[in-house]
Amino acid sequence: MSHPGPRDSGLQPERTLLAWQRTVIVFVAVALLYLRDPFEDPAAGGGVDPLYRLAAVLAVVAAVGVLIAHLRRRWRATAHGLHDDATGNPPAPVARPWALVLLSAATAALALVVAAGAVLA
Amino acid sequence: MAGRPTTEGAPDIADHTRHADGTDRADRAAGADSGGPPGSEPDYRFTLANERTFLAWIRTALALIAGAVAVLHLVPLDWHTGVRLAVGFSLTGLAVVITVYAPLRWIRVQKAMRRDQPLPMSALPVITAVGVALVCAAVLLGNYWS
Numbered sequence: 226m227s228h229p230g231p232r233d234s235g236l237q238p239e240r241t242l243l244a245w246q247r248t249v250i251v252f253v254a255v256a257l258l259y260l261r262d263p264f265e266d267p268a269a270g271g272g273v274d275p276l277y278r279l280a281a282v283l284a285v286v287a288a289v290g291v292l293i294a295h296l297r298r299r300w301r302a303t304a305h306g307l308h309d310d311a312t313g314n315p316p317a318p319v320a321r322p323w324a325l326v327l328l329s330a331a332t333a334a335l336a337l338v339v340a341a342g343a344v345l346a
Numbered sequence: 347m348a349g350r351p352t353t354e355g356a357p358d359i360a361d362h363t364r365h366a367d368g369t370d371r372a373d374r375a376a377g378a379d380s381g382g383p384p385g386s387e388p389d390y391r392f393t394l395a396n397e398r399t400f401l402a403w404i405r406t407a408l409a410l411i412a413g414a415v416a417v418l419h420l421v422p423l424d425w426h427t428g429v430r431l432a433v434g435f436s437l438t439g440l441a442v443v444i445t446v447y448a449p450l451r452w453i454r455v456q457k458a459m460r461r462d463q464p465l466p467m468s469a470l471p472v473i474t475a476v477g478v479a480l481v482c483a484a485v486l487l488g489n490y491w492s
Contacts, residue, residue, distance in 0.1 A: 237394045244401040251408045259415045265422035273419060317390035318397040325400055326449050332404055333445040336411050340438040343418040343431060 238306025241319040245296055252289050252332065256282045259339060273342040281338040288331040295324050385460030396455050403448040406474065407441040413481075414438045429488040433481055440477045444470065 260282050262275070299320065303309050309316035318325070417423065418434035447470050454466050 235391060237391050241394045241398050241401075244398045248401045248405050248408070251405050255408050255412045255415065258412060259419060261420065263420055263422065315390050315394075317393035319394065320397070322453075325397070325452060328401075328404055329445045329449045332407050332411070333442050336407070336414070336438040336441040336445070339411060339414050339418060340435055343434055346419075 238303075238315045238317075238319055242296070242300060242306060245292075245319065248328070249289055249293060252328075252335075253286060256286050256335065259335075259342075273346045277342065277345065281342075285331045285335045285338065288327055288334075292320070292324055292328060292331075296320055385457070385462070388456070388459035392459055393456065396452055396459070399455075400448050400452040403444055403451070403470070407444040407448070410437045410441040410444070410478075414441070423488070425488040426491055429484060429491065433484045433488060436477065436481050436484065440474065440481075443473065443477075 260278055296319070299316065300306060303316040306315055306319065308314060414434045414437035417430060417437065423430055447468075451466075451468055451470065458465050
């Protein structure tokens with residue numbers, strides 16, 4: 226990507242966007258890990274209902290989809306992190322505060338889903 | 347929201363007059379982009395560093411959840427059921443504590459930076475370290491007491 230005009234020499238917005246990206250990737254990876262069937266023979270019983278897992282994972286990953294859409298829109302609207310508005314300063318924070326709260330809530334929900342699944346099994 | 351013209355950037359660190367200009371902030375659910383008034387907008391690099399720290403905490407929580415998924419769901423362990431559940435619930439509990447604390451910590455740091463105050467201390471690193479140490483001890487116990 227090449228952009229006109231000056232950019233932050235420390236590449237702070239890019240670093241922050243990359244931090245978001247790897248957080249989202251880890252989130253989806255953990256969700257997929259939970260979606261996977263146990264390593265043991267499923268006929269042995271004990272596993273959590275796959276439909277429960279699918280529904281729960283879809284719910285939390287939907288929240289992450291909202292975050293991805295928000296990050297993409299905001300990144301484009303700020304000229305790839307170059308300037309947030311007429312002042313010409315980079316966007317800070319890269320995502321809106323509600324996105325941070327949403328990510329926290331989705332992560333907490335995933336943790337609770339995993340714990341609840343162990344109780345249900 | 348992304349294309350809103352009143353979107354607020356972070357002014358230079360020397361600019362302490364920005365919030366007297368009557369920028370419309372009433373429609374922002376969270377008060378402001380970075381902690382809200384009072385005070386002045388901190389250097390955008392500090393705001394971004396704070397955001398990355400928050401994300402690092404979230405990844406820590408996700409790693410703990412991955413461990414809980416392995417113990418509670420994925421890996422067949424011939425551990426004592428109580429130990430297995432204790433390890434799994436400790437990991438998920440720690441993750442929930444971190445996810446509750448991380449945004450609060452973010453907003454506190456942001457407010458302190460706006461007011462040019464020292465950053466608040468956080469008990470979270472100690473909680474996480476002690477919690478993980480206890481989980482390690484429980485894992486050892488689970489391996490030898492099945």
